[in-house]
Amino acid sequence: DVKVTQSSRYLVKRTGEKVFLECVQDMDHENMFWYRQDPGLGLRLIYFSYDVKMKEKGDIPEGYSVSREKKERFSLILESASTNQTSMYLCASSTWIAEAFFGQGTRLTVV
Amino acid sequence: KNEVEQSPQNLTAQEGEFITINCSYSVGISALHWLQQHPGGGIVSLFMLSSGKKKHGRLIATINIQEKHSSLHITASHPRDSAVYICAVPGAGGGADGLTFGKGTHLIIQP
Numbered sequence: 307d308v309k310v311t312q313s314s315r316y317l318v319k320r321t322g323e324k325v326f327l328e329c330v331q332d333m334d335h336e337n338m339f340w341y342r343q344d345p346g347l348g349l350r351l352i353y354f355s356y357d358v359k360m361k362e363k364g365d366i367p368e369g370y371s372v373s374r375e376k377k378e379r380f381s382l383i384l385e386s387a388s389t390n391q392t393s394m395y396l397c398a399s400s401t402w403i404a405e406a407f408f409g410q411g412t413r414l415t416v417v
Numbered sequence: 418k419n420e421v422e423q424s425p426q427n428l429t430a431q432e433g434e435f436i437t438i439n440c441s442y443s444v445g446i447s448a449l450h451w452l453q454q455h456p457g458g459g460i461v462s463l464f465m466l467s468s469g470k471k472k473h474g475r476l477i478a479t480i481n482i483q484e485k486h487s488s489l490h491i492t493a494s495h496p497r498d499s500a501v502y503i504c505a506v507p508g509a510g511g512g513a514d515g516l517t518f519g520k521g522t523h524l525i526i527q528p
Contacts, residue, residue, distance in 0.1 A: 315458075336513075337512070337513050339515050339516075341515075343458075346520070347520070348503070348518045348519065348520040348521060349503070349505075349516075349518040350518075351515040351516075351517075354513075354514060354515050356513050356514075362514065364515055394458055396458070396460060398460075400512055400513075402512070402513055404465070404512065405450070405462050405465045406450065406462060406505075406512065406516060407462065408452075408459065408460035408461070408462075409459070410457070410458060410459040411457075411458030411459060411460075413458065
């Protein structure tokens, strides 16, 4: 079974902190994604990557950056966390034009 | 960008009822995804389909490419089917550039 693992289920951070959300997949997938999910807005794409060291902005990249130094790992970085970044964050991976596999999600609260 | 509409937003039914959730999208696609999200956040892929019909146990998904419409059916519904059901379509990159999601249908099956 494909496994996508996010490093934390719950995080509480203070405004202004630098926050790292880590995601690891074990199926050698080329594509990895970070989404955030908010009530009434659904899932929205923050960043994606189709190869090591490659990254592309999604629909809502402001306030975020990403890193993909190894194929299996895709990190989401909040350079200076703000309260409006309180959300559920979901990582996903896939091969080309194929089923997507999701992590369990990280519920981030910024206080 | 594809617009994805789901209906209904909320659905409460009695155990054993036949359930239908609908999804429509605005731009032609290569495939459509149906996803399930239980409380706690993790998302599981139920189906990826590009034509016709697929069946897994009590779940059936259909798609009409010409009408840009898909339905998810649950036969003999059970309380464990209670979850949020989300349809999603790939971007112009066939999914390599992420998915666009409907806002989800919150299904509650009462015993």
